[in-house]
Amino acid sequence: MLFENPRASRSVYPADLQEVMSVSSAHQSRDWLSSWEHLSQNSTPLWSLPGVAKEAGVAQFWVKDESVRSPLASFKALGAPIALIRLILRLMPHESFDPRGLITGRYQNDLRDFTVISATDGNHGRALAAAAQSVGCKCVIVLHANVSTERETAIAEYGAQIIRIDGNYDESVEHTAKLAEQNGWPVVSDTSYEGYEVVPRDVMQGYGTISAELIEQTTVDIQVACPFTHVFLQGGVGGMAAGISSYLWEVYQEQRPTFIMVEPKQADCLYQSAVQGRPAKATGSVDSVMAGLACGETSPLAWRFLEPSVDFFLTISDEDAIGAMRLLARGSATDIPIVAGESGVAGLAALKILVRDSEAAKKVGIGSDSRVLIISTEGATAPAVYESLVGESAEAVGARQRNWQLKQL
Template sequence: MLRITENPFYNGEADPLFTVAIAEEAHRFHAKIPGYAETPLVSLDKLAAKLGVKAIYVKDESKRFGLNAFKVLGGSYALGKLLAEKLNLSIADIDFSKVSQQLPQPLTFTTATAGNHGTGVAWAAREMGQKAVVFMPKGAAAASVNRIKGLGAECIVTDCNYDDTVRLASKTAEEQGWTLVQDTAWEGYEQIPTWISQGYTTMAAEAAAQLRALGVDAPTHIMLQAGVGAMAGGVLGFFASLYGADRFCSIISEPDTADCLYQSISSASGERVAVGGSLNSIMAGLACGEVNPVTWGLLRNCGNAFVRVKDSVSATGMRLLGNPLKGDPQIISGESGAINAGLLYALATSSDQDVRQAKERLGINEHASILIFSTEGDTNEDRYRDIVWNGAWPL
């Protein structure tokens, strides 16, 4: 069901790429976008009592700009930075509604995606009067393809896995003179992925302010899911800058079929390890086999524990959040969004001795106040119903 490894390379060092000041800049940019509103931070008091912890707080990203996922934060910020650079402006001077009038012709942005990132790039390009071409891996959900096309982007489904689709998008962008807006990095391609990860810090900055409004100075635990690690690294970097990494325990989770971070932290050297194969998982947004080098150093420095889980753990999280205990609010969370709700339940209820001992060492007990990010809603409605209504992928 799950495997946990505690990080032997932890040193608590923050990263200057992910600071409170940078998050504030990203937040100001997003706050100017028409339709911006903070997404809710929900307290699940009854579930916390049931699982034997002090508090559970869930940041519900299904409400982000009407796009049902958080990824638009990274794509829009990167496009804003790119256009500001093109026009020799500060990002503070970028106006979504007027930027297209300042260019002689629209630019074409391209990316590879499992769904949510491409949706964000397509939406931001449309809102700023630009063009987008989105590549998706083999087996991409029809709902995701149609959503991206509905935003005015061209969508191309490949016959290869996610990481090979990234390589194809990069090659095509170079050949066509397009701008690649990818949420992972490699040698020679670091700036745009850095901006994308920095864009995600808006979500973290909102959560920190919402916690303070509830009288919570800092959570004791922060649970973050990872594909390439772009979101996990950016958000963890913000909280390490805000609180100090030693003030909370961070737990990084991913599918067991695409466990590149788990394998990397488990290696003797702590260097990045790539995972190959089909990478099949219901958690499409996390089904990535290669770690983002921009955020890996921060995750290795500040991540306390890394966990690989079966799809059934995420499915259980979807059912828990969608069918709450009486008195708790309902959260519609998709496969990639619900992984940590399911993981917390599995940790709290497991009879496996190794898991129980790890839970104790990580301090998941009656004193724990836990922050979770539900990063997407029901982006694949048919699968959501199959899991939540029909009980697919039981724990």
């Protein structure tokens, strides 16, 4: 289903939002993480896929490939560690820790008795566990029933204590809050709730690195028009979308691109928020193959940014996502094969839906002059799941990607 947001604005980036998240703070976060061993020192690739563009009837189609951001294989590597650093600096101002020294383990002896906790669908918890290991503190991760054992193992590899509960993601968030209160552990969550906004803000701020790289990769002069006419963003609780859209809005102001939010049909909390005009809950089961987007409640903080910036909200099926995964993995003579996980392909799945419906495409403004961007937020974070859905392993797709690149030389 497609919903046009009547509250979307083309005004300048509001001052009250800039006080919460800004380009300057995003740049600071990027600088602090520049020495972390679990982050690539290079920008992630921005692939141009002319074959997909031609099939969709648009001028250009780009994929920002976050699968190689980190050995963690997800964009979440930008959010959790910066939130952990900022949390420690706030809680221990008397220690005068250097932010870069924190993430490189300089103060491990000082932090060995410090514990943080979070609920996760997988990627955020893995990034937090890795950051905690680097910093030298302890980490407790709460997983709900639908998180695969494969993702659990990936988190545990970084030394986190795992706690399993029955129920869904939102119930794991509630359980996390109880444990935090009982034990005096700070929560490092990527979703906000009443009385808890500072840490989720820091998580969202970390995602500004993606936007900064996009601008560097497409134009030398940020004063020129935005290189993208349409940007498709994944849902979840809304943090990643808020981090990226706020950055691009602040840079391009009234000339910002059209933002299109994409969610699983059964985890449509942001879609429902747009319809109701307030942070809302999903109407479905929330159980989706797009594990990173299987969230039942909108982050109120993220909604402050999404309500005035996202122009359209669209829901997709699991089958749509699987088809998009296979399309990117397959590649072609003109298009490089890409390893994109279940949640990473939501934007492509949405584009395919829109171009099959001429009225919907017209409403969104998708046409022959459109320059479309999607963010592939993850690679094969659960390799066995990826192989079962795509029909070949991530390693096989990666090998074909390398062969494709060699042929271009």
